[in-house]
Amino acid sequence: MEVLEQINQWINDHPVSSNIIKYIVWAVFILLTIAFLRRFLRKKLPDTRIRYRSQKGVEFFGYVLLIIITISFFTGSIKDFALAIGLLTAGITITLQELILSVAGSFYIFFVGVYKPGDRIEINNIKGDVIDIDSIYTTMMEIGEWVSSDNYSGRIVKLSNAFVFKGPVYNYSKDFPFVWDEFNIPIRYESDIELAKTIVVKAASETLSEYVSKSISEWKQVVNKYYIENAQVEPTLAITMTDNWVQFNLRYIVDYKKRRYTKHVLNELIGKEIQKTDGKVQLASTTVEIVRIPNINIEKE
Template identity: 65%
Template sequence: MEQIKMWFDENPIVYSIFKYLLIVAAVLIAVQFLRKALKRNIPNTAIRYKSQKGIEILGYFVIIILSISYFTGNIKDFTVAIGLFSAGLAFTLQELILSIVGSLYIFIVKVYTPGDRIEINGIKGDVIDVDSIYTTMMEIGQWVDSDNYSGRIVKLSNAFVFKGPIYNYSQDFPFIWDQFDLPIRYGSDMELAKSIIVKIASETLSEYTKASKMQWEDIVKKYYIEDAQVEPTLAIALTDNWAQFNLRYIVDYKRRRSIKHLLNYSIFKAIEQTNGKVVLASSTLEIIKIPQLKVDVNKE
Protein backbone atom coordinates (compact mmCIF):
# COMPACT_ATOMS: atom_id res chain seq x y z
CA MET A 1 0.00 0.00 0.00
CA GLU A 2 2.88 2.36 0.83
CA GLN A 3 4.43 1.68 -2.56
CA ILE A 4 1.13 2.36 -4.31
CA LYS A 5 0.72 5.58 -2.36
CA MET A 6 4.27 6.68 -3.21
CA TRP A 7 3.66 5.85 -6.88
CA PHE A 8 0.48 7.92 -6.91
CA ASP A 9 2.37 10.81 -5.19
CA GLU A 10 4.99 10.69 -7.92
CA ASN A 11 2.28 10.59 -10.64
CA PRO A 12 -0.44 13.08 -9.64
CA ILE A 13 -2.08 13.06 -13.09
CA VAL A 14 -2.59 9.29 -12.98
CA TYR A 15 -3.94 9.63 -9.43
CA SER A 16 -6.43 12.29 -10.58
CA ILE A 17 -7.65 10.13 -13.47
CA PHE A 18 -7.98 7.09 -11.19
CA LYS A 19 -9.92 9.11 -8.62
CA TYR A 20 -12.23 10.47 -11.33
CA LEU A 21 -12.93 6.98 -12.70
CA LEU A 22 -13.80 5.78 -9.20
CA ILE A 23 -16.32 8.62 -8.82
CA VAL A 24 -17.93 7.84 -12.18
CA ALA A 25 -18.06 4.12 -11.33
CA ALA A 26 -19.72 4.92 -7.99
CA VAL A 27 -22.41 7.00 -9.72
CA LEU A 28 -23.07 4.28 -12.32
CA ILE A 29 -23.34 1.61 -9.61
CA ALA A 30 -25.77 3.82 -7.67
CA VAL A 31 -27.88 4.30 -10.82
CA GLN A 32 -28.05 0.55 -11.46
CA PHE A 33 -28.95 -0.10 -7.84
CA LEU A 34 -31.80 2.43 -7.95
CA ARG A 35 -33.06 1.01 -11.28
CA LYS A 36 -33.24 -2.50 -9.80
CA ALA A 37 -34.94 -1.18 -6.67
CA LEU A 38 -37.58 0.58 -8.77
CA LYS A 39 -38.08 -2.55 -10.88
CA ARG A 40 -38.79 -4.61 -7.76
CA ASN A 41 -41.03 -2.11 -5.96
CA ILE A 42 -43.14 -0.45 -8.70
CA PRO A 43 -45.81 -2.79 -10.13
CA ASN A 44 -47.16 -0.41 -12.80
CA THR A 45 -45.26 -1.02 -16.05
CA ALA A 46 -45.55 2.52 -17.46
CA ILE A 47 -44.55 4.24 -14.19
CA ARG A 48 -41.70 1.78 -13.64
CA TYR A 49 -40.35 2.33 -17.15
CA LYS A 50 -40.45 6.14 -16.89
CA SER A 51 -38.91 6.08 -13.41
CA GLN A 52 -36.02 3.91 -14.56
CA LYS A 53 -35.38 6.18 -17.54
CA GLY A 54 -35.54 9.24 -15.28
CA ILE A 55 -32.92 7.76 -12.93
CA GLU A 56 -30.70 6.91 -15.91
CA ILE A 57 -30.88 10.48 -17.28
CA LEU A 58 -30.29 11.90 -13.80
CA GLY A 59 -27.19 9.72 -13.47
CA TYR A 60 -25.71 11.11 -16.70
CA PHE A 61 -26.52 14.64 -15.55
CA VAL A 62 -24.74 14.03 -12.21
CA ILE A 63 -21.68 12.64 -14.01
CA ILE A 64 -21.53 15.75 -16.24
CA ILE A 65 -21.80 18.11 -13.24
CA LEU A 66 -19.19 16.17 -11.26
CA SER A 67 -16.85 16.11 -14.25
CA ILE A 68 -17.06 19.87 -14.73
CA SER A 69 -16.59 20.49 -11.02
CA TYR A 70 -13.75 18.00 -10.72
CA PHE A 71 -11.66 19.17 -13.65
CA THR A 72 -12.19 22.91 -13.21
CA GLY A 73 -11.95 23.04 -9.42
CA ASN A 74 -9.24 20.63 -8.44
CA ILE A 75 -6.89 20.22 -11.40
CA LYS A 76 -4.72 23.03 -12.72
CA ASP A 77 -1.89 21.51 -14.65
CA PHE A 78 -4.14 18.87 -16.13
CA THR A 79 -6.34 21.29 -18.09
CA VAL A 80 -4.52 21.05 -21.42
CA ALA A 81 -4.16 17.30 -21.19
CA ILE A 82 -7.81 16.73 -20.38
CA GLY A 83 -8.79 19.10 -23.20
CA LEU A 84 -6.84 17.10 -25.74
CA PHE A 85 -8.13 13.86 -24.28
CA SER A 86 -11.72 15.08 -24.43
CA ALA A 87 -11.34 16.23 -28.04
CA GLY A 88 -9.93 12.88 -29.08
CA LEU A 89 -12.56 11.01 -27.13
CA ALA A 90 -15.35 13.12 -28.65
CA PHE A 91 -14.05 12.45 -32.17
CA THR A 92 -13.70 8.73 -31.55
CA LEU A 93 -17.04 8.32 -29.81
CA GLN A 94 -19.03 10.90 -31.77
CA GLU A 95 -21.71 8.37 -32.74
CA LEU A 96 -22.11 7.26 -29.12
CA ILE A 97 -22.26 10.85 -27.88
CA LEU A 98 -24.80 11.74 -30.57
CA SER A 99 -26.89 8.73 -29.53
CA ILE A 100 -26.93 9.87 -25.90
CA VAL A 101 -27.87 13.40 -26.94
CA GLY A 102 -30.52 11.89 -29.22
CA SER A 103 -32.05 9.99 -26.29
CA LEU A 104 -32.33 13.23 -24.31
CA TYR A 105 -33.89 14.91 -27.34
CA ILE A 106 -36.39 12.07 -27.75
CA PHE A 107 -37.52 12.29 -24.11
CA ILE A 108 -37.60 16.10 -23.87
CA VAL A 109 -39.25 16.85 -27.23
CA LYS A 110 -41.27 13.57 -27.16
CA VAL A 111 -40.43 12.71 -30.75
CA TYR A 112 -41.83 9.26 -30.02
CA THR A 113 -42.53 7.12 -26.97
CA PRO A 114 -42.77 3.36 -26.35
CA GLY A 115 -45.97 2.13 -27.96
CA ASP A 116 -45.78 4.48 -30.95
CA ARG A 117 -45.61 3.12 -34.48
CA ILE A 118 -42.87 4.91 -36.42
CA GLU A 119 -40.78 4.70 -39.56
CA ILE A 120 -37.18 5.88 -39.29
CA ASN A 121 -34.19 5.28 -41.56
CA GLY A 122 -36.39 3.13 -43.81
CA ILE A 123 -37.41 0.82 -40.93
CA LYS A 124 -41.03 0.65 -39.78
CA GLY A 125 -42.20 -0.83 -36.50
CA ASP A 126 -43.65 -0.39 -33.03
CA VAL A 127 -41.35 1.21 -30.46
CA ILE A 128 -40.95 -1.17 -27.51
CA ASP A 129 -38.07 0.53 -25.68
CA VAL A 130 -35.95 3.68 -25.74
CA ASP A 131 -32.72 3.66 -23.72
CA SER A 132 -29.77 6.03 -23.58
CA ILE A 133 -28.24 4.71 -26.82
CA TYR A 134 -30.75 2.63 -28.79
CA THR A 135 -34.38 2.67 -29.84
CA THR A 136 -35.76 -0.87 -29.96
CA MET A 137 -38.59 -1.68 -32.38
CA MET A 138 -40.70 -4.68 -33.31
CA GLU A 139 -40.34 -4.63 -37.08
CA ILE A 140 -43.33 -4.41 -39.42
CA GLY A 141 -43.39 -5.33 -43.11
CA GLN A 142 -40.31 -6.34 -45.10
CA TRP A 143 -41.18 -9.81 -46.47
CA VAL A 144 -44.58 -9.74 -44.69
CA ASP A 145 -47.43 -8.00 -46.51
CA SER A 146 -49.36 -5.11 -44.98
CA ASP A 147 -48.78 -3.96 -41.39
CA ASN A 148 -47.93 -7.32 -39.83
CA TYR A 149 -44.99 -8.03 -37.55
CA SER A 150 -42.05 -9.71 -39.24
CA GLY A 151 -40.87 -11.17 -35.93
CA ARG A 152 -37.54 -9.32 -35.93
CA ILE A 153 -36.56 -6.95 -33.13
CA VAL A 154 -34.55 -4.00 -34.46
CA LYS A 155 -32.17 -1.85 -32.43
CA LEU A 156 -31.58 1.55 -34.00
CA SER A 157 -29.13 4.21 -32.82
CA ASN A 158 -30.82 7.28 -31.30
CA ALA A 159 -28.48 9.38 -33.43
CA PHE A 160 -30.83 8.81 -36.39
CA VAL A 161 -33.32 11.33 -34.97
CA PHE A 162 -30.94 14.03 -36.26
CA LYS A 163 -30.21 12.42 -39.63
CA GLY A 164 -33.54 12.15 -41.41
CA PRO A 165 -37.33 12.30 -41.21
CA ILE A 166 -39.29 10.38 -38.59
CA TYR A 167 -42.77 9.18 -39.56
CA ASN A 168 -45.04 8.76 -36.53
CA TYR A 169 -48.29 6.87 -37.15
CA SER A 170 -49.77 7.32 -33.69
CA GLN A 171 -48.65 10.57 -32.08
CA ASP A 172 -51.35 13.27 -31.82
CA PHE A 173 -53.49 11.61 -34.53
CA PRO A 174 -53.62 7.78 -34.35
CA PHE A 175 -55.46 7.39 -37.66
CA ILE A 176 -54.35 7.03 -41.27
CA TRP A 177 -56.07 7.32 -44.63
CA ASP A 178 -56.24 4.19 -46.74
CA GLN A 179 -57.84 3.33 -50.09
CA PHE A 180 -58.49 0.58 -52.62
CA ASP A 181 -60.00 0.26 -56.11
CA LEU A 182 -63.05 -1.71 -57.24
CA PRO A 183 -63.47 -2.41 -60.99
CA ILE A 184 -67.15 -2.36 -62.01
CA ARG A 185 -68.15 -3.73 -65.43
CA TYR A 186 -69.70 -1.33 -67.93
CA GLY A 187 -73.43 -1.89 -68.18
CA SER A 188 -73.82 -2.36 -64.44
CA ASP A 189 -76.18 -0.18 -62.40
CA MET A 190 -73.64 2.47 -61.40
CA GLU A 191 -75.92 4.27 -58.93
CA LEU A 192 -76.67 0.99 -57.17
CA ALA A 193 -72.96 0.14 -57.04
CA LYS A 194 -72.18 3.56 -55.61
CA SER A 195 -74.87 3.30 -52.94
CA ILE A 196 -73.69 -0.18 -51.89
CA ILE A 197 -70.06 0.87 -51.47
CA VAL A 198 -70.83 4.14 -49.64
CA LYS A 199 -73.37 2.48 -47.32
CA ILE A 200 -71.06 -0.37 -46.31
CA ALA A 201 -68.10 1.98 -45.84
CA SER A 202 -70.13 4.41 -43.72
CA GLU A 203 -71.51 1.66 -41.48
CA THR A 204 -68.19 -0.17 -41.07
CA LEU A 205 -66.13 2.96 -40.44
CA SER A 206 -68.60 5.02 -38.37
CA GLU A 207 -66.64 4.47 -35.15
CA TYR A 208 -63.35 5.63 -36.69
CA THR A 209 -65.01 8.56 -38.48
CA LYS A 210 -66.46 9.90 -35.23
CA ALA A 211 -63.28 9.41 -33.19
CA SER A 212 -60.97 10.83 -35.88
CA LYS A 213 -63.18 13.90 -36.37
CA MET A 214 -62.75 14.85 -32.69
CA GLN A 215 -58.99 14.32 -32.79
CA TRP A 216 -58.60 16.18 -36.08
CA GLU A 217 -60.16 19.27 -34.48
CA ASP A 218 -57.35 19.19 -31.89
CA ILE A 219 -54.76 18.83 -34.69
CA VAL A 220 -56.16 21.90 -36.49
CA LYS A 221 -55.92 23.91 -33.26
CA LYS A 222 -52.37 22.74 -32.52
CA TYR A 223 -50.79 22.97 -35.99
CA TYR A 224 -51.03 25.23 -39.02
CA ILE A 225 -53.10 22.85 -41.13
CA GLU A 226 -56.37 23.03 -42.98
CA ASP A 227 -59.43 21.00 -42.07
CA ALA A 228 -59.78 17.61 -43.75
CA GLN A 229 -62.64 15.32 -44.67
CA VAL A 230 -62.60 12.19 -42.54
CA GLU A 231 -65.81 10.63 -43.90
CA PRO A 232 -65.42 7.86 -46.54
CA THR A 233 -65.26 9.29 -50.07
CA LEU A 234 -65.81 7.60 -53.42
CA ALA A 235 -64.31 8.70 -56.73
CA ILE A 236 -65.10 7.16 -60.13
CA ALA A 237 -62.70 7.01 -63.06
CA LEU A 238 -63.44 5.59 -66.51
CA THR A 239 -60.88 3.24 -68.04
CA ASP A 240 -60.73 1.27 -71.30
CA ASN A 241 -61.98 -1.86 -69.55
CA TRP A 242 -64.21 -0.83 -66.63
CA ALA A 243 -65.44 1.92 -64.33
CA GLN A 244 -62.95 2.15 -61.49
CA PHE A 245 -64.42 3.00 -58.07
CA ASN A 246 -61.79 4.37 -55.67
CA LEU A 247 -62.82 4.23 -52.00
CA ARG A 248 -60.83 6.42 -49.61
CA TYR A 249 -61.40 6.23 -45.86
CA ILE A 250 -59.82 6.79 -42.46
CA VAL A 251 -58.95 3.97 -40.07
CA ASP A 252 -57.04 3.21 -36.88
CA TYR A 253 -53.37 2.74 -37.81
CA LYS A 254 -53.31 -0.71 -36.15
CA ARG A 255 -56.40 -2.04 -37.95
CA ARG A 256 -55.61 -1.13 -41.53
CA ARG A 257 -55.38 -4.72 -42.82
CA SER A 258 -58.40 -6.12 -40.97
CA ILE A 259 -60.67 -3.23 -41.97
CA LYS A 260 -59.64 -3.48 -45.63
CA HIS A 261 -60.48 -7.19 -45.53
CA LEU A 262 -63.87 -6.50 -43.93
CA LEU A 263 -64.75 -3.81 -46.49
CA ASN A 264 -63.75 -5.96 -49.47
CA TYR A 265 -65.64 -8.99 -48.21
CA SER A 266 -68.80 -7.04 -47.30
CA ILE A 267 -68.89 -5.21 -50.64
CA PHE A 268 -68.28 -8.45 -52.56
CA LYS A 269 -71.18 -10.21 -50.78
CA ALA A 270 -73.50 -7.22 -51.33
CA ILE A 271 -72.68 -7.11 -55.07
CA GLU A 272 -73.37 -10.85 -55.38
CA GLN A 273 -76.87 -10.23 -53.99
CA THR A 274 -77.77 -7.75 -56.75
CA ASN A 275 -78.52 -10.66 -59.13
CA GLY A 276 -76.30 -9.31 -61.91
CA LYS A 277 -77.32 -5.64 -61.67
CA VAL A 278 -73.78 -4.88 -60.51
CA VAL A 279 -70.88 -7.00 -61.77
CA LEU A 280 -67.23 -6.82 -60.81
CA ALA A 281 -65.00 -6.53 -63.87
CA SER A 282 -61.86 -8.42 -64.76
CA SER A 283 -59.33 -8.28 -67.54
CA THR A 284 -60.86 -9.96 -70.59
CA LEU A 285 -60.15 -10.26 -74.29
CA GLU A 286 -63.20 -9.80 -76.56
CA ILE A 287 -63.00 -11.23 -80.08
CA ILE A 288 -65.28 -9.17 -82.31
CA LYS A 289 -65.09 -11.26 -85.52
CA ILE A 290 -63.29 -14.37 -86.67
CA PRO A 291 -62.16 -14.12 -90.32
CA GLN A 292 -63.59 -16.76 -92.68
CA LEU A 293 -61.17 -19.34 -94.04
CA LYS A 294 -61.74 -21.05 -97.38
CA VAL A 295 -60.00 -24.38 -97.91
CA ASP A 296 -60.04 -26.08 -101.33
CA VAL A 297 -59.30 -29.74 -100.77
CA ASN A 298 -59.60 -30.64 -104.46
CA LYS A 299 -56.91 -28.33 -105.62
CA GLU A 300 -53.60 -30.09 -106.23
Protein backbone atom coordinates in the same frame (compact mmCIF):
# COMPACT_ATOMS: atom_id res chain seq x y z
CA MET B 1 -0.73 5.40 10.10
CA GLU B 2 2.34 5.32 7.94
CA VAL B 3 0.26 4.01 5.03
CA LEU B 4 -2.23 6.88 5.39
CA GLU B 5 0.60 9.39 5.58
CA GLN B 6 2.14 7.94 2.44
CA ILE B 7 -1.20 8.15 0.66
CA ASN B 8 -1.71 11.76 1.70
CA GLN B 9 1.82 12.58 0.65
CA TRP B 10 1.25 10.97 -2.74
CA ILE B 11 -2.00 12.89 -3.18
CA ASN B 12 -0.23 16.17 -2.36
CA ASP B 13 2.61 15.38 -4.73
CA HIS B 14 0.32 14.19 -7.59
CA PRO B 15 -2.86 16.33 -7.53
CA VAL B 16 -3.77 15.64 -11.16
CA SER B 17 -3.55 11.88 -10.85
CA SER B 18 -5.43 11.87 -7.55
CA ASN B 19 -8.28 13.90 -9.05
CA ILE B 20 -8.51 11.52 -11.97
CA ILE B 21 -8.76 8.60 -9.57
CA LYS B 22 -11.46 10.41 -7.59
CA TYR B 23 -13.39 11.05 -10.78
CA ILE B 24 -13.17 7.38 -11.82
CA VAL B 25 -14.38 6.29 -8.38
CA TRP B 26 -17.36 8.66 -8.54
CA ALA B 27 -18.21 7.60 -12.10
CA VAL B 28 -18.13 3.90 -11.19
CA PHE B 29 -20.23 4.59 -8.10
CA ILE B 30 -22.89 6.43 -10.11
CA LEU B 31 -23.03 3.73 -12.80
CA LEU B 32 -23.34 0.98 -10.19
CA THR B 33 -26.08 2.95 -8.42
CA ILE B 34 -28.01 3.30 -11.68
CA ALA B 35 -27.75 -0.44 -12.33
CA PHE B 36 -28.83 -1.25 -8.75
CA LEU B 37 -31.86 1.08 -8.83
CA ARG B 38 -32.98 -0.22 -12.22
CA ARG B 39 -32.84 -3.81 -10.94
CA PHE B 40 -34.62 -2.82 -7.72
CA LEU B 41 -37.44 -1.07 -9.60
CA ARG B 42 -37.78 -3.98 -12.02
CA LYS B 43 -38.51 -6.30 -9.10
CA LYS B 44 -40.65 -3.99 -6.96
CA LEU B 45 -42.93 -2.22 -9.44
CA PRO B 46 -45.65 -4.49 -10.92
CA ASP B 47 -47.06 -2.05 -13.48
CA THR B 48 -45.13 -2.25 -16.76
CA ARG B 49 -45.59 1.38 -17.78
CA ILE B 50 -44.63 2.81 -14.36
CA ARG B 51 -41.68 0.42 -14.10
CA TYR B 52 -40.41 1.41 -17.54
CA ARG B 53 -40.71 5.17 -16.92
CA SER B 54 -39.12 4.87 -13.47
CA GLN B 55 -36.14 2.99 -14.86
CA LYS B 56 -35.69 5.55 -17.62
CA GLY B 57 -35.96 8.39 -15.09
CA VAL B 58 -33.24 6.87 -12.91
CA GLU B 59 -31.03 6.36 -15.94
CA PHE B 60 -31.60 9.92 -17.19
CA PHE B 61 -30.89 11.67 -13.87
CA GLY B 62 -27.91 9.40 -13.24
CA TYR B 63 -26.29 10.38 -16.53
CA VAL B 64 -27.05 14.07 -15.90
CA LEU B 65 -25.31 13.79 -12.51
CA LEU B 66 -22.35 12.07 -14.18
CA ILE B 67 -22.09 14.91 -16.72
CA ILE B 68 -22.19 17.52 -13.96
CA ILE B 69 -19.44 15.74 -12.01
CA THR B 70 -17.37 15.38 -15.17
CA ILE B 71 -17.62 19.12 -15.90
CA SER B 72 -16.77 19.93 -12.28
CA PHE B 73 -13.68 17.73 -12.21
CA PHE B 74 -12.32 18.74 -15.58
CA THR B 75 -12.80 22.48 -15.13
CA GLY B 76 -12.32 23.15 -11.43
CA SER B 77 -10.23 20.47 -9.81
CA ILE B 78 -7.57 19.64 -12.40
CA LYS B 79 -4.93 22.34 -12.45
CA ASP B 80 -3.21 21.13 -15.52
CA PHE B 81 -5.39 22.69 -18.21
CA ALA B 82 -3.35 21.14 -21.01
CA LEU B 83 -4.12 17.68 -19.63
CA ALA B 84 -7.82 18.47 -19.52
CA ILE B 85 -7.76 19.59 -23.13
CA GLY B 86 -5.89 16.42 -24.05
CA LEU B 87 -8.45 14.21 -22.33
CA LEU B 88 -11.37 16.00 -23.97
CA THR B 89 -9.69 15.84 -27.36
CA ALA B 90 -9.01 12.13 -26.92
CA GLY B 91 -12.68 11.58 -26.08
CA ILE B 92 -13.89 13.34 -29.21
CA THR B 93 -12.32 11.03 -31.74
CA ILE B 94 -13.68 9.54 -34.90
CA THR B 95 -14.45 6.27 -33.14
CA LEU B 96 -16.73 8.03 -30.63
CA GLN B 97 -18.56 10.30 -33.03
CA GLU B 98 -21.42 7.84 -33.56
CA LEU B 99 -21.70 7.17 -29.84
CA ILE B 100 -21.79 10.87 -28.96
CA LEU B 101 -24.37 11.48 -31.69
CA SER B 102 -26.47 8.60 -30.35
CA VAL B 103 -26.44 10.01 -26.82
CA ALA B 104 -27.33 13.45 -28.19
CA GLY B 105 -30.12 11.81 -30.18
CA SER B 106 -31.58 10.26 -27.03
CA PHE B 107 -31.77 13.70 -25.38
CA TYR B 108 -33.32 15.12 -28.55
CA ILE B 109 -35.93 12.34 -28.66
CA PHE B 110 -36.75 12.84 -24.98
CA PHE B 111 -37.03 16.65 -24.91
CA VAL B 112 -38.56 17.25 -28.36
CA GLY B 113 -40.83 14.20 -28.19
CA VAL B 114 -40.00 12.89 -31.66
CA TYR B 115 -41.45 9.52 -30.64
CA LYS B 116 -42.02 7.45 -27.52
CA PRO B 117 -42.49 3.76 -26.66
CA GLY B 118 -45.71 2.53 -28.22
CA ASP B 119 -45.50 4.78 -31.29
CA ARG B 120 -45.40 3.33 -34.79
CA ILE B 121 -42.63 4.98 -36.78
CA GLU B 122 -40.55 4.62 -39.91
CA ILE B 123 -36.92 5.66 -39.74
CA ASN B 124 -33.98 4.80 -41.98
CA ASN B 125 -36.42 2.80 -44.18
CA ILE B 126 -37.33 0.58 -41.21
CA LYS B 127 -40.95 0.55 -40.02
CA GLY B 128 -42.15 -0.79 -36.70
CA ASP B 129 -43.50 -0.17 -33.21
CA VAL B 130 -41.13 1.42 -30.69
CA ILE B 131 -40.75 -0.90 -27.70
CA ASP B 132 -37.78 0.71 -25.93
CA ILE B 133 -35.57 3.82 -26.00
CA ASP B 134 -32.30 3.94 -24.11
CA SER B 135 -29.36 6.33 -24.15
CA ILE B 136 -27.90 4.85 -27.34
CA TYR B 137 -30.47 2.70 -29.17
CA THR B 138 -34.12 2.70 -30.16
CA THR B 139 -35.59 -0.81 -30.18
CA MET B 140 -38.42 -1.57 -32.60
CA MET B 141 -40.66 -4.52 -33.39
CA GLU B 142 -40.36 -4.63 -37.16
CA ILE B 143 -43.36 -4.44 -39.50
CA GLY B 144 -43.45 -5.55 -43.12
CA GLU B 145 -40.47 -6.86 -45.09
CA TRP B 146 -41.49 -10.40 -46.19
CA VAL B 147 -44.99 -10.17 -44.66
CA SER B 148 -47.76 -8.10 -46.24
CA SER B 149 -49.44 -4.99 -44.93
CA ASP B 150 -48.81 -3.91 -41.32
CA ASN B 151 -48.08 -7.28 -39.73
CA TYR B 152 -45.11 -7.95 -37.46
CA SER B 153 -42.23 -9.76 -39.11
CA GLY B 154 -41.04 -11.12 -35.75
CA ARG B 155 -37.68 -9.37 -35.89
CA ILE B 156 -36.59 -6.93 -33.17
CA VAL B 157 -34.50 -4.09 -34.59
CA LYS B 158 -32.06 -1.98 -32.56
CA LEU B 159 -31.43 1.33 -34.30
CA SER B 160 -28.93 4.00 -33.29
CA ASN B 161 -30.54 7.18 -31.93
CA ALA B 162 -28.18 9.11 -34.20
CA PHE B 163 -30.53 8.44 -37.12
CA VAL B 164 -32.94 11.13 -35.87
CA PHE B 165 -30.40 13.65 -37.17
CA LYS B 166 -29.72 11.89 -40.47
CA GLY B 167 -33.13 11.73 -42.15
CA PRO B 168 -36.89 12.03 -41.76
CA VAL B 169 -38.80 10.26 -39.00
CA TYR B 170 -42.32 9.18 -39.96
CA ASN B 171 -44.61 8.91 -36.95
CA TYR B 172 -47.94 7.16 -37.54
CA SER B 173 -49.37 7.85 -34.09
CA LYS B 174 -48.06 11.20 -32.78
CA ASP B 175 -50.79 13.87 -32.42
CA PHE B 176 -53.11 12.09 -34.89
CA PRO B 177 -53.38 8.28 -34.44
CA PHE B 178 -55.24 7.75 -37.73
CA VAL B 179 -54.19 7.32 -41.35
CA TRP B 180 -56.01 7.53 -44.65
CA ASP B 181 -56.32 4.37 -46.70
CA GLU B 182 -58.06 3.45 -49.96
CA PHE B 183 -58.80 0.60 -52.35
CA ASN B 184 -60.44 0.18 -55.78
CA ILE B 185 -63.55 -1.80 -56.70
CA PRO B 186 -64.09 -2.64 -60.41
CA ILE B 187 -67.80 -2.59 -61.43
CA ARG B 188 -69.09 -3.73 -64.84
CA TYR B 189 -70.67 -1.11 -67.10
CA GLU B 190 -73.89 -3.13 -67.32
CA SER B 191 -74.40 -2.84 -63.56
CA ASP B 192 -76.74 -0.52 -61.69
CA ILE B 193 -74.18 2.15 -60.84
CA GLU B 194 -76.41 4.04 -58.41
CA LEU B 195 -77.14 0.84 -56.48
CA ALA B 196 -73.42 0.05 -56.40
CA LYS B 197 -72.67 3.51 -55.01
CA THR B 198 -75.31 3.03 -52.31
CA ILE B 199 -73.83 -0.32 -51.28
CA VAL B 200 -70.26 0.98 -51.01
CA VAL B 201 -71.14 4.20 -49.18
CA LYS B 202 -73.46 2.39 -46.73
CA ALA B 203 -70.84 -0.28 -45.93
CA ALA B 204 -68.15 2.35 -45.39
CA SER B 205 -70.38 4.53 -43.19
CA GLU B 206 -71.44 1.64 -40.95
CA THR B 207 -67.96 0.15 -40.60
CA LEU B 208 -66.03 3.38 -40.15
CA SER B 209 -68.43 5.44 -38.02
CA GLU B 210 -66.41 4.87 -34.84
CA TYR B 211 -63.14 5.97 -36.48
CA VAL B 212 -64.79 9.03 -38.03
CA SER B 213 -66.28 10.26 -34.74
CA LYS B 214 -62.99 9.84 -32.88
CA SER B 215 -60.85 11.35 -35.62
CA ILE B 216 -62.90 14.57 -35.92
CA SER B 217 -61.81 15.90 -32.52
CA GLU B 218 -58.26 14.62 -33.02
CA TRP B 219 -57.97 16.36 -36.39
CA LYS B 220 -59.25 19.66 -34.94
CA GLN B 221 -56.36 19.59 -32.47
CA VAL B 222 -53.90 19.00 -35.32
CA VAL B 223 -55.34 21.94 -37.28
CA ASN B 224 -55.06 24.20 -34.23
CA LYS B 225 -51.49 23.11 -33.51
CA TYR B 226 -49.99 23.14 -37.01
CA TYR B 227 -50.27 25.30 -40.10
CA ILE B 228 -52.48 22.89 -42.03
CA GLU B 229 -55.82 23.07 -43.80
CA ASN B 230 -58.85 21.19 -42.61
CA ALA B 231 -59.45 17.81 -44.22
CA GLN B 232 -62.46 15.58 -44.73
CA VAL B 233 -62.38 12.56 -42.46
CA GLU B 234 -65.65 11.03 -43.65
CA PRO B 235 -65.38 8.23 -46.28
CA THR B 236 -65.32 9.51 -49.85
CA LEU B 237 -66.09 7.69 -53.08
CA ALA B 238 -64.60 8.68 -56.45
CA ILE B 239 -65.69 7.10 -59.74
CA THR B 240 -63.45 6.75 -62.79
CA MET B 241 -64.44 5.44 -66.24
CA THR B 242 -61.80 3.05 -67.56
CA ASP B 243 -61.55 0.98 -70.76
CA ASN B 244 -62.85 -2.15 -69.04
CA TRP B 245 -64.99 -1.11 -66.06
CA VAL B 246 -66.25 1.62 -63.79
CA GLN B 247 -63.64 1.99 -61.07
CA PHE B 248 -64.88 2.86 -57.58
CA ASN B 249 -62.15 4.38 -55.40
CA LEU B 250 -63.08 4.32 -51.70
CA ARG B 251 -60.97 6.56 -49.45
CA TYR B 252 -61.44 6.49 -45.69
CA ILE B 253 -59.76 7.12 -42.35
CA VAL B 254 -58.76 4.29 -40.04
CA ASP B 255 -56.82 3.53 -36.87
CA TYR B 256 -53.15 3.12 -37.85
CA LYS B 257 -53.00 -0.32 -36.20
CA LYS B 258 -56.17 -1.66 -37.85
CA ARG B 259 -55.62 -0.78 -41.50
CA ARG B 260 -55.39 -4.35 -42.80
CA TYR B 261 -58.30 -5.66 -40.73
CA THR B 262 -60.56 -2.76 -41.70
CA LYS B 263 -59.86 -3.28 -45.40
CA HIS B 264 -60.75 -6.96 -44.97
CA VAL B 265 -64.07 -6.12 -43.26
CA LEU B 266 -65.02 -3.59 -45.96
CA ASN B 267 -64.21 -5.95 -48.83
CA GLU B 268 -66.15 -8.81 -47.23
CA LEU B 269 -69.20 -6.66 -46.46
CA ILE B 270 -69.31 -5.04 -49.91
CA GLY B 271 -68.88 -8.43 -51.60
CA LYS B 272 -71.82 -9.93 -49.68
CA GLU B 273 -74.07 -6.98 -50.47
CA ILE B 274 -73.22 -7.19 -54.17
CA GLN B 275 -74.16 -10.89 -54.20
CA LYS B 276 -77.60 -9.97 -52.78
CA THR B 277 -78.40 -7.79 -55.82
CA ASP B 278 -79.06 -10.87 -58.04
CA GLY B 279 -76.83 -9.61 -60.83
CA LYS B 280 -77.86 -5.95 -60.77
CA VAL B 281 -74.36 -5.11 -59.62
CA GLN B 282 -71.48 -7.20 -60.91
CA LEU B 283 -67.78 -7.06 -60.22
CA ALA B 284 -65.64 -6.69 -63.32
CA SER B 285 -62.46 -8.38 -64.43
CA THR B 286 -60.05 -7.80 -67.26
CA THR B 287 -61.77 -8.40 -70.62
CA VAL B 288 -60.37 -8.76 -74.12
CA GLU B 289 -62.43 -7.74 -77.15
CA ILE B 290 -61.61 -9.40 -80.48
CA VAL B 291 -62.35 -6.81 -83.15
CA ARG B 292 -61.71 -8.95 -86.23
CA ILE B 293 -60.95 -12.62 -86.81
CA PRO B 294 -58.44 -13.09 -89.63
CA ASN B 295 -59.38 -15.34 -92.59
CA ILE B 296 -57.57 -18.65 -92.66
CA ASN B 297 -57.21 -20.38 -96.03
CA ILE B 298 -56.75 -24.13 -95.89
CA GLU B 299 -55.81 -25.88 -99.13
CA LYS B 300 -56.55 -29.58 -99.44
CA GLU B 301 -54.15 -31.59 -101.53
